[in-house]
Amino acid sequence: MLSNPLVAAGLFAVGGAAISRRRTIDRSAVELVHAPQTAAVGSGGDSLRDLVATSCPSLCGRFVPAAALPTADLQTCYNGARERLARLALVEYERELIATADGGTIGLDWSPPFARMPEGARPVVVLLHGLSGGSQEAYVQLTARHLTAAPYRFRAVVVNYRGCAGVPLTTHTLYNGGHTGDYGAAVAHIQRRLPGAPLIGVGYSLGANVLTKYVGEQGAACPLRAAVSVCNPYDLEASSRAIERPTLRNRYLYEPAMLFGLLRLVRRHRKMMDTGPVRLDHDALAKATTIREFDELVTARAFGYKSSTDYYTQNSSAQFLPRIRIPFLAISALDDPVCPPEAIPRDAFLANPHLVLAATQFGGHLGFHESLSETWLPRPIGEFCAAVFERSP
Template sequence: MLSTILFGLTVLGFGAWVAVNHRHHTTYYRPALYIADKGAVIEVKDAGGRTKTRQETLRDLIEQRCPSLLRDFRPVWWLFSGHLQTAYSVVGDFSKIDEVEYDRTLLRTRDGGTLGLDFTPPESTRKLPEDAPIIVVLHGLTGGSHEAYVRAVVSPACRPVDDGGLGYRAIVVNFRGCAGVPVTSPQLYSAGHTEDIRAAMFYIRRRYPKAPLLGLGFSLGANVLTRYVAEEGDGCRLAAACVIACPWDLVTNSEALEGNWLHRRVYSTALGSNLQAVVKRHAAALSTPPSHPVAQAVAPTLALQSPTLETFDETFNRIAGGSSPPFPFPSARAYYTWASSHTTLPRVRVPFLAIGAEDDPVVQVLPVHAGRNGYVAFAVTKGGGHLGWFESGADGAIRRWFTRPVLEWLEAVGRDMVVRARPGKPLREVDGFLMEVGRDDVGCKEAEGGGRVSGTEGEEGLLPGL
């Protein structure tokens, strides 16, 4: 892990030195927009009178209400490549910006697992209307609500309107074992497993029945969110969604990561080692009972030396990444084929914005035509890296470009779009678990624990920003 950090710092330093000799060559990246000719028709509030509505296509909504997607992204001059943008996401210090405080609620799932829902603003500091829009956030591979890329959107979105924010509420769903959430069953999480976000959505909808729910996913969380929205179809409880740096085709991405020395040595090893560190931290919980297939995979996983992502998935995640069925899978490739989200895009039935970068070293495929689905829009920049998009603000501070278009999108779909009731299938309680009528395997209930969480404190031993 340390060697990976040092290598990243070396690349970053060399890139800065090269850039000194090219600093006058400013780069501009105008996002390319991909929207089906027959885009979905969306009902929006008329600007002349909030009681009147009119129809807009998805293209109209984006072009009129998300102007940042029609303007240039100008990367900071010394982060001129996708590698440098990605490296800075890992090694940069973001502890003093976009500070967020959360209230955490722990949820126990039907299989005995635990999820951590982080709410902001804390109710003890500010009360919001019961119909205030809610952003439901899914983080990246081994991240959580503390990640700088999460806070880059959550902080401004949840500031009061009179302080320049949107006045929204955000709920970050922390996966099992991430961001201080305990592991309480022999199961972890994965890019394709959607039952945990489904259970969390039961709880969120029951707790806030009048609030529009807006999905926001980053990297691995973007893949989970895409699959969830597609699986729910017309019954999706989310009114709209946005995904950033989604990995889409996991088979092709794995082949690209493992087939290139730099990508395998830096990116794949960093991702695999991060996941190995999560297993090490929760080894005792994952090893109970000893006869469980997941428990038997723990020791071989911990014995791996600087595993790549594919090696980790072959050894552990194909077995432990979700409930049975469909887990375990016979191979990592079989798991990747099942978990990929690009094939699910034609089934999305809510306004859906995807943002990606052509030079993302982790994501090799951008399915920009989305199966000609009129609900899906793609915005793609030539530069930005993986969860990077760093540019200089008017005050000289380095900020992420994607914050502006994402906030514009969230305002458009949360405030301007007419959101009809989206309760989903009826819910019921059985033995304290909240479940959908007609389905008994997915559900949740509140568990002991939680409390106030500082949004800038990550976990030691893990590379941030992934």
């Protein structure tokens, strides 16, 4: 179902189809997709649709890209450029390393440090970064800064994958887009350390796929009060095909950059990875030019999948959406060059009353820059988290 700014602009739903009463539609309006009747949130009786309509003005409004960043490619690339050129350091973290049952190590970056915000029952937002990233990424820092400042003053904690962001690799495997065990271990640890504190999960890109799969696997038993998925690929095979398209931006920008981050992790942790039962073909890996080749040579072999296609099929998060039973907000840009809009499973959002999709026409992949200094993304995340926490029992 479509609602709010689009309804105001003259759209109404009839049998699941959107009919326009006007020829012109504000393309900067945020499109909301959800079931005709959404589930209740917390103990107040408000439905998920009502919560968004009354407490999330950013989702009921517009996103207008910065005049200096009008295209999806500029929106996407500005994150990395800003981080590297300005050596972005917006958030002060306190790192905690925790061990998993199989001897792995996960890095938790807490903000603010506990010396400035002692342990207690303050709401916690658990952030999960994208492919080969970490807590230093611009999109993570900007959101963490927003959530920990007034008026929210939540506690934020970033879950850094094995081997990422300076976390030591203590097992022979890294991570993958469907490996939810580590996120679950992090959530359980946070619950033990901060008993009584309500938790909401936020995942970006590959981290959004992991978070969505985790929430679906947990179903009604999910320990999170809600979840926010940002720029989720939903279909890993479709995302792989999207960045394999023979375009200049894929050949010289996106795929090389993403592959470089993965290969750098393998080079950094080669000694530990080679202690495992699976012997990696480093010569072939050095010649790899696509993410699919990396997943064939490393991910599929290390985690026991038959092939990259088998890995993509089993771990694509779209198939887990019907099983979600907590308030779930998904934010996607329809011009995302990495996560194609045709992969967004709109039918799942129309069928499951616990889900709402917020789609913008612009924003690229993890961009959403309104100006060179401001980004829109933290605002709807903050509004949604605050509304859910306020209604938590």
